[in-house]
Amino acid sequence: MQKRTKQRIRIAAFLITVGMVLEFASLMWIGPSAFLVFIGGGAFICVGVGLYLFMLFIAGRKQPHNEAPEISAS
Amino acid sequence: MSMFLISGVIAIVIATLLLLEFKPALAQEQGGKILAFAAMFLLPTAAMVMGSAEHLERSKQTEFCLSCHPMHDYGRSLLVDDKEFVPANHFQNKRISRDQACFTCHTDYTMYGDFSAKIRGVKHLYVQYLGTIPDTLKLYTPYNNRECLQCHGDARTFEGNRHHKETDTTLAAMKDNRLSCLTSGCHDVIHNIREVRQMKDDELWKGGVYAKAH
Structure with missing residues (x-):
């Protein structure tokens, strides 16, 4: 697995986790501020999901020229 | 939308994402790919849709x-x-x-x-x-009278009220919003x-x- 791919998965997972935590927090009280927190969480989730989909469908197909393929011991 | 259902989905997503955070290679394995797709696309999208519905419902309160x-x-x-x-x-x-x-x-x-x-x-x-x-x-x-008539329209107390029948046109004028309640x-x-x-x-x-x- 490419190092860059791993890094992208980590970043996407982190962004979605933050978004999920914010979304959960926004359900704790009723009011316009809760809705704003929900919108903020949604933005994190959208960026995270977007990054994951980018990695999956676009970046995943490209083979980087400057990185050597990993060689397994077996 | 049940808050418990949304919380459950969020908890599953967070647990899976934490797993991927520490073991990103899992996302490239056969079963792991499906897991990653669910945790990083399907379930977060579902959680957002359910969360939106919940917040819209709450905004009526x-x-x-x-x-x-x-x-x-x-x-x-x-x-x-x-x-x-x-x-x-x-x-x-x-x-x-x-x-x-x-x-x-x-x-x-x-x-x-x-x-x-x-x-x-x-x-x-x-x-x-x-x-x-x-x-x-x-x-x-x-x-708009329409908002009142949503409940009161056709009600016996509304239709039969003597003030509402003061003239032949009063009731019709109220229903057409020409005479404001x-x-x-x-x-x-x-x-x-x-x-x-x-x-x-x-x-x-x-x-x-x-x-x-x-």
Whole structure:
């Protein structure tokens, strides 16, 4: 697995986790501020999901020229 | 939408994402790919859709509307101990749902009424946090009888009321919104905020679970 791919998965997972935590927090009280927190969480989730989909469908197909393929011991 | 269901989905997503955070290579394995796709696309999308539905539903609640400071006096006007106050009369006698008191009367009963009420709500959010709140709050458009007739239309008490049958055209004029229920001098004591501001808490209605909570 490419190092860059791993890094992208980590970043996407982190962004979605933050978004999920914010979304959960926004359900704790009723009011316009809760809705704003929900919108903020949604933005994190959208960026995270977007990054994951980018990695999956676009970046995943490209083979980087400057990185050597990993060689397994077996 | 059940909050427990949304919380459950969020908990599953977070647990799976934490696993991927520490073992990103899992996302490239056969079963792991499906797991990653579910945790990083399907379930977060589902959680967002369910969360949106939950927040939209919550925005109809009286508690939601009254959580903004400018709405405080409007909330008090629901507890005025005077049956001439139309909103108070409706609220206290459970003619409308107490949990959705504001929304029941202040949504347009048209095809996109709910949607336009939400758009107005977003404008209110902007004004609340970033704009300047006006001293006197006004309706965007004159109050339409349609909102009253959503419940009262065809009711025996409405159709049979002798004042509503004063002339042959009175009832029809009310139904066509040519004769306003509120501003024609019949049911014209609405929120009357200036009057409510002068009232002390002791003068307000103390009954009902909702009133006690406020």
